[in-house]
Amino acid sequence: MLTERQLFLLKLLVNDYIKSAEPIGSRAISKRDDVQFSSATIRNELADMEELGYLEKPHSSSGRVPSEKGYRYYVDHLLSPAMLSKQEMVDIKKAFREQYYELEKLIQGTADILSDFTNYTSIVLGPEVLETKLKHIQMISLSAETSVLIIITNTGHVENRTVSLPKGIQPQEIEKLVNILNVRLKGTPLYKIKFAIDREIKDVLRQHLSQYQLAIKMLNEALSYHPLDQIYYGGKTNMLAQPEFKDIDKVLPLLNALERKDIVYDLLKPIGDSRIHIKIGQENDFNEIKNCSVLTASYSIGGEHLGTVAVIGPTRMTYPKVVTLLDIVSRSLSKSLTERYQGY
Amino acid sequence: MLTERQLFLLKLLVNDYIKSAEPIGSRAISKRDDVQFSSATIRNELADMEELGYLEKPHSSSGRVPSEKGYRYYVDHLLSPAMLSKQEMVDIKKAFREQYYELEKLIQGTADILSDFTNYTSIVLGPEVLETKLKHIQMISLSAETSVLIIITNTGHVENRTVSLPKGIQPQEIEKLVNILNVRLKGTPLYKIKFAIDREIKDVLRQHLSQYQLAIKMLNEALSYHPLDQIYYGGKTNMLAQPEFKDIDKVLPLLNALERKDIVYDLLKPIGDSRIHIKIGQENDFNEIKNCSVLTASYSIGGEHLGTVAVIGPTRMTYPKVVTLLDIVSRSLSKSLTERYQGY
DNA sequence: AATTAGCACTCGACATCATAGAGTGCTAAC
DNA sequence: GTTAGCACTCTATGATGTCGAGTGCTAATT
Known part of the structure; x- marks a missing residue:
């Protein structure tokens, strides 16, 4: 000892x-x-x-x-957590008080704060689509053959997909279809929607829609694809300013690794139950970032885990400051989200 | 001579x-x-x-x-334009034939093709919100106090903004409001919407809505903010692999410059009437990219200019190949968009 | 008059070498 | 247990020398 x-x-x-x-x-x-x-x-x-x-x-x-x-x-x-300067606290408060018109902006803003205040790279995993539930579905026609399908979730996330309408389907049919979906699928987790359509809605559709086969096909196409690209970055190039990465061969594999979704998902997967989780160097499973530490915290709406905020920098990192900042920022984000989207 | x-x-x-x-x-x-x-x-x-x-x-x-x-x-x-290999042509065709569920994905895909095939950095300016017109407006309630306002444009772009509802406003009122907006504002260019509300809609709203002042205030807030962050990148780190940028001090100002919207907008502003526009080194007004050349092309829906695609690399660039590629890609993108969104 | 061979000269890249300085480990003294 | 002293180690830095690719110029050749 x-x-x-x-x-x-x-x-x-x-x-x-x-x-x-x-x-x-x-x-x-x-x-x-x-x-x-x-x-x-x-x-x-x-x-x-x-x-x-x-x-x-x-x-x-x-x-x-x-x-x-x-x-x-x-x-x-x-480690004794650092105090932030008064100015820094004010800046953070201000950033989270600001009106964000889209959920995406709020999350991107969070990433920007983290990177600006640490001079490292920040990563924020957006609300996990898989765990969010359908709030409302809407279909808006663009032309005779195309429509935009809009999916709104309980977290205020709006997903939109352009769909090609099957030839010969009637506008009234579409309207009916959307109505049925809204009534039946409200509250269904997104990842269960295809399943639900198959199990519960098929029969209803058959009863009410003449073109029901076409409709099913269209829905399956539109809903099958799960865009999980919910990764927000801040300060991607901050790494370049760190002395340990002064030669390009060191930094290139790192930057490329951070672009790979599978790696990022793995790095940020929530572990343990401490508020801030720290992985140092080789504790991360990837060779590309063996000189880096990753600090993560999770954020939530009303206590329910929603996503992860993270800061990645060299192992020689200002841990006290980053720990404090992550704590404050993840709390602020949770608070901000809860205020806005709590009543789902 | x-x-x-x-x-x-x-x-x-x-x-x-x-x-x-x-x-x-x-x-x-x-x-x-x-x-x-x-x-x-x-x-x-x-x-x-x-x-x-x-x-x-x-x-x-x-x-x-x-x-x-x-x-x-x-x-x-x-300069004699390069031929692309058969394989490359096939890959491009394939990429544009693919089903993209969101306009944003299609554009990001375009940026990715450009950077993957050139090993330089690509930038695509999304359809300019300012020139696009309102197709449909929709308001979907999330909770008692918040709603999501959804704006769909003729280009298939979907904009969403979270709004705080004024206290005491009735759901029916909201519905009425949205109806009025849809009837009156359809086809209005986005940048004129606030103006139009002020000029034409105010009186109608006063007639039909009891809480009309609150409604006006809310609309002004929700519609006032113009997010122009329509910049899509491909291969941001490709520059690092170029020998002229082998030391980090050369590449850092460059990467930072590419993050600055004002600089990017200026670099990609459409000039001249040739299909491909080339700016070499100092011809670009920014010191940060004095060792780079920028090649741009514009894309359109049904002949109407919509946005710009660009490739940026060292002045020592494979001009023949990039010229050919930009030509093909901008045409393909225009075609793809026209097919999808022509009938607005 | 245009082209080419020949040659002295220039400059960067690279390796070699010497030196200074910061730091260590070890021993002996305090 | 602590510290002063000293020999030793290793890096960083700069000076020096050599090699080779390239040039410019002059004179010879076509």
């Missing part, structure tokens, strides 16, 4: 390294006002902690750098 | 440089099968063309590189 003094030094070293991005030497530590011991003492302590795996040296005669184990210990036991 | 032989050499040099990204020397040219003259002759010709401003040397004893004037001449007089 680490001694009191070792913990003190570890915390100090991690904090300094996060600021400077340079390996920290014993002399630099001993010079600080809040440190009384000589550099030799510190050298001994650092050597011990290195042996225990909390620190590393980039090369044999350089200063120390936290290892992943070191970061993990720091995050679990030594 | 340039001699026949000089033109031949210029074209050849530009083509080679585009491929290799290395300065081209006289010896390398003379070694080619299709070149008969000795390297000394070529040296003389190159020196002459340099004096005329068509070529440059990175340093005094290196090979030649095209100047912007050289690229401009090449593009205006020497």
Whole structure:
């Protein structure tokens, strides 16, 4: 186990390294006002902690750098959440008080706040379509052959799809069809809609619609496709400014990984029940981001999990600040959403 | 004026440089099968063309590189559009035949094709909201206090905005309101809607609605905000793979510039009447992209200009291929849109 | 008069080498 | 247990030298 003094030094070293991005030497530590011991003492302590795996040296005669184990210990036991400046708090409050005319804007705004305030990259997973329920369905004709099908969910999300109308179907038929769908499917989770049509609505449709086969076919096409591209980014290029990514070969695989939906979904999948979840370096399963840490928090409407907000940056990340910010932002987003869409 | 032989050499040099990204020397040219003259002759010709401003040397004893004037001449007089491979043509056809359920997807798909096939960055300006007309308006209640206002345009674009309902307004009133709006405002260009409400609808509303002041206020709020964020990107990180941007300080200002809407709007503003418009290096007004060329084409529905597609890459760009691709893609997009949304 | 061979010269790329400086580990003294 | 002292290690930096691709110019050739 680490001694009191070792913990003190570890915390100090991690904090300094996060600021400077340079390996920290014993002399630099001993010079600080809040440190009384000589550099030799510190050298001994650092050597011990290195042996225990909390620190590393980039090369044999350089200063120390936290290892992943070191970061993990720091995050679990030594991290004291940062205070945000008054100005920052005001800015955040203001951003969430603003009138957003679309749910998408609110979420994008959240991503922007996270990246602007951290200088890292932020990712926000939009409300999961799979878990949202149908509120209202509407079909609006564009021309003789095309209509726009509009699906509104309980979360205020609006989905629209252009559909080609089967030839020969009557406008009144469409109207009837939409009416039936609205009455029967209201409250159905989106992912169950196709199933519900097949099981419950088919017969009703057959009774009321002359062109019922065509209608079924059209509905199946329009509803079959689940666009899950609900990923919002902020500060995508912020990574480029981090010294650890100063050469392009390091940053390119990273940026490409962040474009891949499967990877992002996996990185942000909610785990554990702590408010903020932290994954450091290799704890993330992807080689492309082995030098990065991912901090996630979830947001909700009225307590029900809706989506995830995340910040991704180098393992050498300002954890205290990001933790605080994620906490505030995820709460603010939940609050804002709940106020707006609670009564579904 | 340039001699026949000089033109031949210029074209050849530009083509080679585009491929290799290395300065081209006289010896390398003379070694080619299709070149008969000795390297000394070529040296003389190159020196002459340099004096005329068509070529440059990175340093005094290196090979030649095209100047912007050289690229401009090449593009205006020497460029022969490339043929796409059969496979490429098939892929494009396939992409545009695909069923897109939302206008946005079709446009994003277009951007993706452009960037995938060129390895540069593509930008597509979505249909300009300002020039599109109201097709249908709809209001769907989410809760007692909030509704979603849905605006559908003749281009199949669906806009949705969350509005807070004034307290005390009756559902029937809302219904009446929406009916009036639909009857009166159909076909009105979006940017004129507020104006139209003020001029024409006010009185009608006063006659029919008890809470007419509240309704007006709400409408003004909901319709006042014009989201113009209709910029779709493809291959944002492709620039990083270009040798001219191998160090991050060169590429960061570029990427940031491409995030700025004002800059992008300016870069893509339609000019001239040629199908493909090319701006080389400094011809673009922004310092951040002085090493880049921007190629644009416009797309339309039934002949009416709707938006712009563009490819941005280093001045050392494969102009022939990009020109051909932009031509095909912009035509395909126009065709696809016209088929779908023509009958507005 | 146009073309080409020949040659001295230029400049960047690359490798080699020396040096300075920050940092360590170890030993012995406090 | 702590610290001063010192030899040692490794990187970063800059100076130096060499190689090769390329040029410009002159004189010879066609």
